[in-house]
Amino acid sequence: MRLPVTPGSYEPGSMARGGKKQGLPAVPRVDAGRCTQCLACWIFCPDSAVVVSDSAVGVVLEHCKGCGICATECPEGAIRMEEVSGHA
Amino acid sequence: MPEKLSLTGNQAAAEAARLARVELFPAFPITPSYPVMTSVIRMIEDGRLEARFIRVESDHSALAAAVGGSLAGARTFSTTNSQGLAMMHEVLHYASGLRLPIVMAVVNRALSAPHNRFADQGDAIAQETTGWLQLFCESNQEVLDTVLQAFKIAEDGRVLLPAMVNYDGYILGDTPQEVDLPDPARVDGFLGSYNRAVLDVEHPASLNPPTGPGLYTEFKFQQHAAMRWALEAVEEVSAQYGRLFGRDWDGAMEGYRADDADVLLVAMGSMVAVGRRAVDGLRAAGHRVGLLKVRCFRPFPQEELVRRAREAKALAVVDRNVVYGLGGALYREVMMSLAASGVAIPVVDAIAGLGGRDVTAGDLESLAHRALELAAAGKPGGEVMWLKLNDDIVGEEALPWIGLR
Numbered sequence: 001m002r003l004p005v006t007p008g009s010y011e012p013g014s015m016a017r018g019g020k021k022q023g024l025p026a027v028p029r030v031d032a033g034r035c036t037q038c039l040a041c042w043i044f045c046p047d048s049a050v051v052v053s054d055s056a057v058g059v060v061l062e063h064c065k066g067c068g069i070c071a072t073e074c075p076e077g078a079i080r081m082e083e084v085s086g087h088a
Numbered sequence: 089m090p091e092k093l094s095l096t097g098n099q100a101a102a103e104a105a106r107l108a109r110v111e112l113f114p115a116f117p118i119t120p121s122y123p124v125m126t127s128v129i130r131m132i133e134d135g136r137l138e139a140r141f142i143r144v145e146s147d148h149s150a151l152a153a154a155v156g157g158s159l160a161g162a163r164t165f166s167t168t169n170s171q172g173l174a175m176m177h178e179v180l181h182y183a184s185g186l187r188l189p190i191v192m193a194v195v196n197r198a199l200s201a202p203h204n205r206f207a208d209q210g211d212a213i214a215q216e217t218t219g220w221l222q223l224f225c226e227s228n229q230e231v232l233d234t235v236l237q238a239f240k241i242a243e244d245g246r247v248l249l250p251a252m253v254n255y256d257g258y259i260l261g262d263t264p265q266e267v268d269l270p271d272p273a274r275v276d277g278f279l280g281s282y283n284r285a286v287l288d289v290e291h292p293a294s295l296n297p298p299t300g301p302g303l304y305t306e307f308k309f310q311q312h313a314a315m316r317w318a319l320e321a322v323e324e325v326s327a328q329y330g331r332l333f334g335r336d337w338d339g340a341m342e343g344y345r346a347d348d349a350d351v352l353l354v355a356m357g358s359m360v361a362v363g364r365r366a367v368d369g370l371r372a373a374g375h376r377v378g379l380l381k382v383r384c385f386r387p388f389p390q391e392e393l394v395r396r397a398r399e400a401k402a403l404a405v406v407d408r409n410v411v412y413g414l415g416g417a418l419y420r421e422v423m424m425s426l427a428a429s430g431v432a433i434p435v436v437d438a439i440a441g442l443g444g445r446d447v448t449a450g451d452l453e454s455l456a457h458r459a460l461e462l463a464a465a466g467k468p469g470g471e472v473m474w475l476k477l478n479d480d481i482v483g484e485e486a487l488p489w490i491g492l493r
Contacts, residue, residue, distance in 0.1 A: 003310065005296065006159075006188075006286050006295065007186065007295070008286070008293045008295040009294040009297050053471045065298065
């Protein structure tokens with residue numbers, strides 16, 4: 001990978017493909033069994049990366065920047081931040 | 089057809105912006121750079137320049153608008169000075185970090201406090217680590233030529249950095265001189281059009297993303313490398329401009345009667361013109377004194393300075409700025425360059441012309457005489473003097489430091 005001249009993410013999905021390369025520490029994982037669909041995560045997510053289906057909430061990693069606000073705000077403890085393996 | 093006009097430095101900067109066909113001009117008025125703004129606006133109103141002027145509520149916003157326009161691919165120009173430049177400080181880093189070739193006329197004026205509106209290069213020196221190229225001009229013709237060159241250098245694919253074109257407020261800014269306007273078609277041929285839209289609706293991007301310890305250093309190194317390329321681009325563009333328009337300003341540094349000199353004055357900005365007269369006077373009196381004119385302060389032409397100073401017996405630096413507790417910024421660059429190359433000669437620095445105080449050829453002759461004394465003594469090292477400091481009115485608590493080297 002070579003860096004661009006102007007710092008920027010020029011393609012979506014960089015989080016899902018390589019959190020390590022982007023310098024991002026962790027991605028959210030949702031435990032569907034504990035999720036009550038209260039949608040606190042949906043409200044708090046600053047990048048609208050949380051999507052809601054009939055069964056459970058999910059996170060679109062293309063839009064997620066790994067801030068962890070969802071995991072902090074979830075009242076059920078259903079979201080944990082999983083470290084991207086190998087991140088320095 | 090070439091055209092000669094009587095133009096102030098501010099008008100010359102505006103004419104250069106017109107010849108460069110700038111597309112975007114966000115600016116906020118401040119003395120003494122506001123005539124650049126009014127001149128460019130009049131050109132847009134008259135239809136002589138097809139550009140968008142953005143009226144903003146502050147200098148900070150002016151540069152923010154410039155950043156947005158440059159990201160969208162517009163050739164972007166602005167102007168400011170002193171407090172306005174200081175207010176832009178935060179955004180200066182965005183412009184360089186995002187690698188945007190914005191060109192700005194900086195009409196050097198003293199910073200408050202105390203309030204002062206006159207010529208002083210401390211405003212530019214305070215921004216020396218913002219990643220902008222900093223070019224300094226001696227005459228209004230050089231202002232026009234340097235604005236055109238600055239676009240060419242800044243837009244060079246190896247460089248892609250913003251550039252400040254500096255000239256002293258009032259002394260050049262508001263004083264008319266004869267300026268030769270190059271032929272617009274030839275300027276078009278020299279400059280070409282700017283075509284680097286980072287923002288593209290077909291290819292959306294998230295710019296200036298949070299960048300952690302894993303990548304920040306690499307982006308900063310890229311800026312450092314671009315600055316190194318800039319020094320090469322300054323020389324190439326200056327030579328190319330000279331071939332096309334008959335005026336070669338000698339790239340990053342010019343020598344005046346410097347080749348066989350025992351003592352070299354080192355100066356930048358309008359002070360260089362005074363230095364030339366001092367050199368002529370000293371030569372007429374039989375002293376081998378020359379001058380080095382620093383056109384490019386950032387990046388600093390360290391190797392060229394050492395090459396030109398190697399044969400001299402002493403240097404006399406003139407600084408229209410002060411790095412408190414140390415001396416002048418130009419003095420610091422000179423001392424560092426010499427030390428890095430193992431050149432051991434005496435250097436005297438004069439803090440001179442702060443806040444618009446007049447500096448005459450006689451003043452610089454006396455400075456050169458001090459350097460000749462040091463050359464005769466042959467003892468390497470540096471000393472800083474405050475030219476024409478009035479000892480009689482300096483406060484009691486500062487008195488113990490007068491005359492200490």
